[in-house]
Amino acid sequence: MSAAGRSPLIxxxxxxxxxxxxxxFRRRAVRAVDDVSFRVEAGSPEILAIIGExxxxxxxxxxxxxxxxxxxxxxxxxxxxxxTGVRSNRERTAFMRQVQPIFQNPFEAxxxxxxxxxxxxxxxxxxxAARGRADIETRTDKALQQVGLSLAEVKGRFPHELSGGQLxxxxxxRALISAPSLIIADEPVSMVDASxxxxxxxxxxxxxxxxxxxxxYITHDLAxxxxxxxxxxxxxxxxxxxxxxxxAVLDHPQHPYSVLLKNAVLSPDDVDKPIARPGTSRDSAxxxxxxxxxxxx
Amino acid sequence: xxxAGPPALxxxxxxxxxxxxxxxxxxxxxxxGPDRVLTVRDLRAYYRTNHFGISREVRxxxxxxxxxDRDEIYGLAGESSCGKTTLIKTIVRAIRPPLxxxxxxxxxxxxxxxxxxxxLVQNELEAVRWRHLSYILQGSMxxxxxxxxxxxxxxxxxxxxxxxxxPEFLRLIESHLDRVRLAPAVLDAYPHELSGGMRxxxxxxxxxxxxxxxxxxxxxTTALDVVVQKDVLSMLREIQREIRSSMILVTHDIGVxxxxxxxxxxxxxxxxxxxxxxxxxxxxxxxxxxxxxxTSLPRIGDLTPKRGLEGVPPNLAAPPAGCRxxxxxxxxxxxxxxxxxPMVDVDTGHRVACWVTAPPTASMPPQ
Numbered sequence: 001m002s003a004a005g006r007s008p009l010i011x012x013x014x015x016x017x018x019x020x021x022x023x024x025f026r027r028r029a030v031r032a033v034d035d036v037s038f039r040v041e042a043g044s045p046e047i048l049a050i051i052g053e054x055x056x057x058x059x060x061x062x063x064x065x066x067x068x069x070x071x072x073x074x075x076x077x078x079x080x081x082x083x084t085g086v087r088s089n090r091e092r093t094a095f096m097r098q099v100q101p102i103f104q105n106p107f108e109a110x111x112x113x114x115x116x117x118x119x120x121x122x123x124x125x126x127x128x129a130a131r132g133r134a135d136i137e138t139r140t141d142k143a144l145q146q147v148g149l150s151l152a153e154v155k156g157r158f159p160h161e162l163s164g165g166q167l168x169x170x171x172x173x174r175a176l177i178s179a180p181s182l183i184i185a186d187e188p189v190s191m192v193d194a195s196x197x198x199x200x201x202x203x204x205x206x207x208x209x210x211x212x213x214x215x216x217y218i219t220h221d222l223a224x225x226x227x228x229x230x231x232x233x234x235x236x237x238x239x240x241x242x243x244x245x246x247x248a249v250l251d252h253p254q255h256p257y258s259v260l261l262k263n264a265v266l267s268p269d270d271v272d273k274p275i276a277r278p279g280t281s282r283d284s285a286x287x288x289x290x291x292x293x294x295x296x297x
Numbered sequence: 298x299x300x301a302g303p304p305a306l307x308x309x310x311x312x313x314x315x316x317x318x319x320x321x322x323x324x325x326x327x328x329x330g331p332d333r334v335l336t337v338r339d340l341r342a343y344y345r346t347n348h349f350g351i352s353r354e355v356r357x358x359x360x361x362x363x364x365x366d367r368d369e370i371y372g373l374a375g376e377s378s379c380g381k382t383t384l385i386k387t388i389v390r391a392i393r394p395p396l397x398x399x400x401x402x403x404x405x406x407x408x409x410x411x412x413x414x415x416x417l418v419q420n421e422l423e424a425v426r427w428r429h430l431s432y433i434l435q436g437s438m439x440x441x442x443x444x445x446x447x448x449x450x451x452x453x454x455x456x457x458x459x460x461x462x463x464p465e466f467l468r469l470i471e472s473h474l475d476r477v478r479l480a481p482a483v484l485d486a487y488p489h490e491l492s493g494g495m496r497x498x499x500x501x502x503x504x505x506x507x508x509x510x511x512x513x514x515x516x517x518t519t520a521l522d523v524v525v526q527k528d529v530l531s532m533l534r535e536i537q538r539e540i541r542s543s544m545i546l547v548t549h550d551i552g553v554x555x556x557x558x559x560x561x562x563x564x565x566x567x568x569x570x571x572x573x574x575x576x577x578x579x580x581x582x583x584x585x586x587x588x589x590x591x592t593s594l595p596r597i598g599d600l601t602p603k604r605g606l607e608g609v610p611p612n613l614a615a616p617p618a619g620c621r622x623x624x625x626x627x628x629x630x631x632x633x634x635x636x637x638x639p640m641v642d643v644d645t646g647h648r649v650a651c652w653v654t655a656p657p658t659a660s661m662p663p664q
Contacts (some may be wrong), residue, residue: 053522054493163609164377193376194549195586198593199605220523223595227603250597264524266552268594271576 007080009042009182009214010065010099016073017060017238033057033064034238035074040182042079045212047204049225049246051261052235058218061235062186065216066101067092078182097127100175104187106167110159116170117155120144120177127178143173146211147203165196172203176211183207186218201228222265226250234258333406334511334543335365335388340401342387355613357383359567360401362640365511365543370534372558372575373547374590376610380567381547382435385513388545389432390414390422405430407510428458431504433514435547440500441488447499448484451506458507470506476539477502477532494525498532505536512537512544519548530557551594555579560646563587566611566621569640573647583649585626620652628653 017033036057040048052058063069064076067083076083078095086095103109110116120140124130130139141151147169159167168188175183185204189197201224207213219225225232226246233243234257242255253259339362344355357380365371373381386392388403398415405412407429417425434440441450451470459466471481477498488496497518504512517533518526534557537544546558554561554575561575563584571584582588593603608625611617617624623633632638632652640648641655649655 053524165605166609193610194551194590195376195593195606195610197605198595198603201595202603202605222523223597226597227595227600247600260524262597264527265597266527266530266550266556267596268551268555268579268591269596270552271555271579 006042007077008039009079010216011039011077011080012061012065012074013037013077014074015061015064015071015076017057017064017069018072031238032060033071036061036233036235036238036240037074038233038240038243040214040216042181045208045214046230047208047215047217047228049217049219049229049232050235051219051222051225051232053220053261055237056235057238058235059186060238062101062184062216062218066099066184067095093127097178098180099182099184100178100180102168102171102175102183102185102188105191106164106171107159107191109171110167112159115156115158116162116167117151117157119174120154120170123174123177139177140173143176144170146176146207147173148199149173163196164192165200168192168200169203172200172207176207176213180213183213183215184218185215187220188217189224190219190221197224204228222250222262223267234261332367333364334367335363335545336402336404336406337361337363337388338402338404340384340387340403341399342383342392343397343399344383344395345397346395353614356567356616357396357613358387359616361564361567361569362401363562363569363572365545367510367543368538368541369560370537370544370546370558372554372561373545373564374549374551374554374561375564376549378610378613379564380613381549381564382515383567384564385432385515385545385547388414389426389430389513390417391432405511427454427509428507429509430511431507431509431513433500433504433512433517435515435519439496441496443488445487446484447486447488447491450499451484451503454503455506470502473506474499474502476536494521494529497521497525497529501529501533501536505540505542508540508542510542512542513547514544515547517546517548518553519550526553533557551579551590563590566616567613568621568637568650569648570622570651571647571649572640573644577644577647583643583647583654584622584651585628585654586622620650 015033015036016031019030019032020027021030038048040046050058050061060069064071067086070084078099086092110119117140120143121136124136124139128139130136137151144150144154149166149169154170162170189200192200204215204217205228208215217225217229229246231244232246232249234241234249234255236257242249242253242258249258250262253262339360340358341356341360342358344357346353361384363371373384375381383396386396387398392398403414405414412425441447456466459469461469470484474481474483479495479498479502483491483495483499491499501517514533518529521529530553548554558575560573561578562569562572563578563586564570565586571578571582571587578587579591582591589606593605595603606625611621611624617634619634619636620626620638623629626633630653638650638652639657640650641657643649643655
């Protein structure tokens, strides 16, 4: 399938993550991610959506790809090199230059007491090896232009002076400064206002088509995943239950859980159909009489 | 199911509307009269701060009028910081400085007489709250006291309103929990032992156990997962239909409104810009902001390019003059920046505030 001799951009192979929770007594293990495999090829930028409800292991998976957490089983390889081999500061910086995160809540991603340009300058110095004020500002401005902003608009502003949509754009610009080949976006639009959401989503398309950046788009929103992604991976309780071409999977989901997810989407087109009676979409774990502790906390 | 044995609630007899005319009554048939539960007239609520001589006024709710009928779910939509939460805080009188009521009135009618909620004294307010008017808060899965069992939360909230001996009260709680499909065992649990969806159902049970006439739900399912969200919403609707209460449901998610609400109001920058039957507003939006909200929604099976709205949400401390949407509006004309458009009836029960799509001259005669 892949071009012979060329390593994939990111290769996730039978990855698992077990967290131990509880104290000295009543210790138990939570399997957050269980035997997940996928790869994103180099050379053909794409958007891969990872879909699942909370507790399905999406964020844990993202943390492992960003090398913020080490998988307890399996391996993740970036351009053929195992992430556990990234140890020295230099290797880590080189890796971070290539793989950049975008977080869910733009209001929490920025320190409210610091001006937002501080982050951009810092990234430019550290990841783009920019030296001197002029060079730093040029690179920052270039990244901001790519997201439809400019340094003049952002310079000297504090996070509270900007809207959620603008802040999320700045977060994306920050990730773009190092010219990464992979962006891990963890629920990037769920905290952005409805009127601005689609402009962020469209921005991801532009990044893929014009800058050749592959994006792992983590979300619980099937509609935006359908709109922008090329492939999807549906996760349930740490396991990948279905994956494939985004249109094919979301138009005709096969796995019962994917069907359940699709049916749970409340579409504005259903305006004449009253909401389904409970019982038809009841999920068994939650309605069981025993008190099921959520596996999240 | 409910006919098998609805729990004999204490306040059942005190409800003149209950059982009276069981036929499905939809919006629009009887406009005024005893069926109108909530009337909000030209409400203005501002946040006023004065620090070091710099006074600031944030006009979070600026001239909102709306009404809610019995057995009706009224939806409020709009982006964050458009004043949705301030509006309902004002409606339930959960206001604290710096929030201040500048003008207008909020009148409830629970069957016998009109109550101006801002004129009630404290013990009158306490008698109304929870029994007649309950409130499901935003992020309400986190409102349960973490160091008290769920049972104690029920006692704290509902015991004095139900006025039954304790064993009977407990049986009633248990049968009510069954409505939201929770086992009696949750009464002995601490909130952290329950999943988010279960906690949300506990708060819904808490807010509905006294069979209130009016429920205000602020983003009741925003923090929940999609699968659980649909469940919780359908339960909320089922209970609302059963006890025939009215509800204001606030959420920014148009999909939720489409599936649940009878009428929908769209807020932008502290003002209501469009209001009508949910189907009309979603199928045939008249205000450019509503049009954008509805057309920009991604849908499964739809790959047509969607656009975000240009510009930034307005700053409510210094809102744009005239129509507050005009700096971002694709249809704006000169009048828009000079004068605020009035709410104009464009169809039965469908009101729009826009100089371009609903000019006052083309309005229908007032009903």
